[in-house]
Amino acid sequence: MIAVLLCAGMAFAQTKEGGITTQMLEQMQRQQALQPANRAIFNAIASNAIDDLAKNFQNQGPVDTHFSTETPKQSIHDQKSSGRCWMFSGLNVLRANFAKQHEDTLAVEFSHDYLFFYDQLEKSNLMLQGVIDNAAKPIDDPRVQFFFKNPIGDGGTFCGVSDLAEKYGLVPKSVVPETFSAENTSRMARLISSKLREFGLELRQMVADKRKSVDIQKRKTEMLSTVYNMLCLTLGEPVKQFTYAFTDKDGKAKGESRTYTPREFYDATVGKQLNGTFIMVMNDPRRPYHKTYEVELDRHTYDGHNWKYLNLPMDEIEELAIASLKDGRKMYSSYDVGKQLDRKRGYMDTENYDYATLFSTSFNMDKAQRISTFDSGSTHAMTLSAVDLDANGQARKWKVENSWGPTYGQAGCLIMTDRWFREYMFRLVVDKQYVSDTLLKEYEQKPLMVMPEDPLFQMDED
Numbered sequence: 444m445i446a447v448l449l450c451a452g453m454a455f456a457q458t459k460e461g462g463i464t465t466q467m468l469e470q471m472q473r474q475q476a477l478q479p480a481n482r483a484i485f486n487a488i489a490s491n492a493i494d495d496l497a498k499n500f501q502n503q504g505p506v507d508t509h510f511s512t513e514t515p516k517q518s519i520h521d522q523k524s525s526g527r528c529w530m531f532s533g534l535n536v537l538r539a540n541f542a543k544q545h546e547d548t549l550a551v552e553f554s555h556d557y558l559f560f561y562d563q564l565e566k567s568n569l570m571l572q573g574v575i576d577n578a579a580k581p582i583d584d585p586r587v588q589f590f591f592k593n594p595i596g597d598g599g600t601f602c603g604v605s606d607l608a609e610k611y612g613l614v615p616k617s618v619v620p621e622t623f624s625a626e627n628t629s630r631m632a633r634l635i636s637s638k639l640r641e642f643g644l645e646l647r648q649m650v651a652d653k654r655k656s657v658d659i660q661k662r663k664t665e666m667l668s669t670v671y672n673m674l675c676l677t678l679g680e681p682v683k684q685f686t687y688a689f690t691d692k693d694g695k696a697k698g699e700s701r702t703y704t705p706r707e708f709y710d711a712t713v714g715k716q717l718n719g720t721f722i723m724v725m726n727d728p729r730r731p732y733h734k735t736y737e738v739e740l741d742r743h744t745y746d747g748h749n750w751k752y753l754n755l756p757m758d759e760i761e762e763l764a765i766a767s768l769k770d771g772r773k774m775y776s777s778y779d780v781g782k783q784l785d786r787k788r789g790y791m792d793t794e795n796y797d798y799a800t801l802f803s804t805s806f807n808m809d810k811a812q813r814i815s816t817f818d819s820g821s822t823h824a825m826t827l828s829a830v831d832l833d834a835n836g837q838a839r840k841w842k843v844e845n846s847w848g849p850t851y852g853q854a855g856c857l858i859m860t861d862r863w864f865r866e867y868m869f870r871l872v873v874d875k876q877y878v879s880d881t882l883l884k885e886y887e888q889k890p891l892m893v894m895p896e897d898p899l900f901q902m903d904e905d
Contacts, residue, residue: 497796513829519855521848523626526597531846532824533604554619565744566595574643578650594639603743605717612705624677723752728811737890775872780823789852791859821869823905
């Protein structure tokens with residue numbers, strides 16, 4: 444008992460400036476006593492979810508599901524317990540493009556497991572080569588730490604889809620279905636990450652020992668062979684060729700089945716090089732608009748493309764999105780999906796929850812401030828599929844195809860008001876045919892390089 448009292452006395456005897464003093468604590472306690480309703484609020488929160496209590500009753504009417512401009516519906520997939528939303532959204536766009544060009548053919552379902560295999564292998568190489576390139580720097584250098592902290596991950600952007608699909612091709616989902624580890628990536632990722640960190644230390648030592656470059660690259664290939672084996676045992680060894688027949692809308696085969704390589708299937712379904720056909724735009728109010736930026740090391744393959752984007756105000760981003768949707772083209776897009784999301788209704792609006800009143804405070808940061816303080820940023824990619832326009836052609840609400848299964852939200856989709864869209868939408872990938880010559884010219888400016896540690900440039904992965 445004496446020891447406990449001594450410890451308590453020592454805690455309040457701390458006098459370093461900036462610590463919580465006895466006087467400060469007493470002031471907090473007096474302020475708490477002045478709010479008698481807090482006892483009732485505590486009793487409610489102690490037994491209920493905060494969102495249930497903060498739900499704005501006046502905003503709980505039926506969700507309006509009418510859209511003046513809507514692209515054709517397609518099946519909804521489920522990324523399960525993985526961070527592959529970027530891949531699901533990107534492949535959604537590719538299969539929608541195929542359906543638009545082949546209206547008499549049953550839609551193609553692409554394998555996520557197949558492309559994810561090469562995503563993880565390429566990210567492993569990106570990490571190991573990054574360690575080699577920066578081996579002369581100390582282990583606590585920010586760039587070296589970047590590679591060791593995140594050897595691989597599930598997240599990504601549309602650049603990953605374009606680089607990986609062009610390099611390795613695509614295969615049907617029926618040929619390479621999902622494995623348990625594809626849908627539940629955490630254990631596989633931790634094990635491979637641990638092995639890559641071990642390999643990274645060895646490569647740093649080889650550079651320090653002034654080993655020949657050819658020997659270092661030979662050893663790196665051996666290391667990647669270990670990763671390849673781990674991926675084969677969890678995701679399955681990638682197919683080199685397969686037999687497939689396209690079918691019509693009634694499920695009848697259109698001609699004879701034939702043998703494809705993944706690259707040949709890419710040619711048959713995508714039919715062109717993706718890189719160079721689109722631009723990525725972002726709304727980042729912290730930075731000047733109509734400037735182009737490139738995110739260093741934000742890519743999936745070492746020899747691939749960094750994520751480059753044109754920063755635009757929301758009005759101009761919406762114009763691009765509307766033009767694409769009016770022509771029946773879906774788009775890759777990303778959001779801070781967890782903000783003000785009514786999960787039961789699949790509905791996002793800035794007025795869904797009144798947290799301020801519940802906690803007797805306010806939440807007043809604007810979009811730029813939320814980004815700067817890591818309070819908000821792009822976390823989840825979804826496929827923009829519809830917009831509802833008023834009589835003046837202005838957006839009232841938007842709809843996206845999600846990758847959380849067909850029973851989530853509005854039959855697998857989410858609906859968002861325009862005011863939510865403007866606050867929490869960040870990235871959009873648009874085919875160049877819908878972009879003005881002026882914006883295309885701005886996109887080709889020499890980009891300003893930004894670092895991947897920036898609050899807004901985390902990969903989409905929810």
